[in-house]
Amino acid sequence: MRADGRRNREQILAAARHLVGCDGAQASLEAIARRACVGSATLHRHFPSRRALLDAVFHDGVVRLCERAEALDGDPGADLETWLEELAAYSATTKGVTDALLAGPDGHIDERDTCHGLIGDAAARLVDRAKDAGALRDGVATDDVLALACSLSTVTADPDAARRLVRLAFGGVRAPHRE
């Protein structure tokens, strides 16, 4: 890859980080290109779809999140809950990740390395561990807890609120039985 190509790619990413931070996932690509001092064609060549750009923008944050998942090794149930809280909080503050996480495959990028894939792998490990420890209700799948955590963050931009809702869903809305 040529030096100028790499430089432009970085400029685009920096601009995208800024504007996606302001406007969320549907920030104007044109505006991102302008801010990066780059023609719109260049943006489209580096990132053939909006999804690809979002994935690149959030890649680092997601990788960090996944590393934290791997570092956890306390009580399996609590670890899963903690991590889901973090995921939800991250999604809530970082306007736009959710779209990258929830988006289906788009043919332009390798699914293996997307935010979706990375998060899925990290979550699967925590869920398996919790399941083996008997900490999860029967029939709960990885996709279920991910769906819960991610969807909650579409509803609020406040990380604390997102954490609260995750705890709520984790413990249950219904009052504990005391028969």
Place this chain on the structure above:
Amino acid sequence: MRADGRRNREQILAAARHLVGCDGAQASLEAIARRACVGSATLHRHFPSRRALLDAVFHDGVVRLCERAEALDGDPGADLETWLEELAAYSATTKGVTDALLAGPDGHIDERDTCHGLIGDAAARLVDRAKDAGALRDGVATDDVLALACSLSTVTADPDAARRLVRLAFGGVRAPHRE
């Protein structure tokens, strides 16, 4: 209101119902106007914002949902759960309601009569009843359960999956204690 005005309004609503059903909440207003055989200005006069149009499109369905809420009078906890399931299932199938439900005030319409307001009132009654019966975990608010049910439906288009997730959140992801 003049006869042709009312007729056009209905045509726009019919077109919107169809296209929003296909494309979700960000269906093209232009396309809706075309399908209704109406100029785009006419659409904008009848519905000054996308939000107003969505609200009108889903008004009937939401009213029906609210009537069902009022009709319930069995076990307060179960009633709430049932109704939230229905809400989630409705939101999941009817692509786009969620945006109408979650959208903030937009200044163009009276908040009292929006989908958001209607659903909020219906839910408040069920939540209060469940709370009085001690069926809810401490600190659960109406907005919490609404946020749960609505956000879940952004994550799937399958009503059964949405129902399942609501049940999951209601009962809790964590395995019941059996100490």
Place this chain on the structure above:
DNA sequence: CCGTGAAGTGGGGTGGTCCTCCATTTGGTG
């Protein structure tokens, strides 16, 4: 040091969107 070819570029075009103005038509009423 420099020529060359390929990698990389960006402006401009196309077709789409939302929304507003305003000259014109149309419905209902006296």
Place this chain on the structure above:
DNA sequence: CACCAAATGGAGGACCACCCCACTTCACGG
């Protein structure tokens, strides 16, 4: 039937995504 306010729709401005293609720039081999 005449009138006027209500209602209309097309044109137009501002924006957007995406693609094409003539051009520039880099990096490497001689």
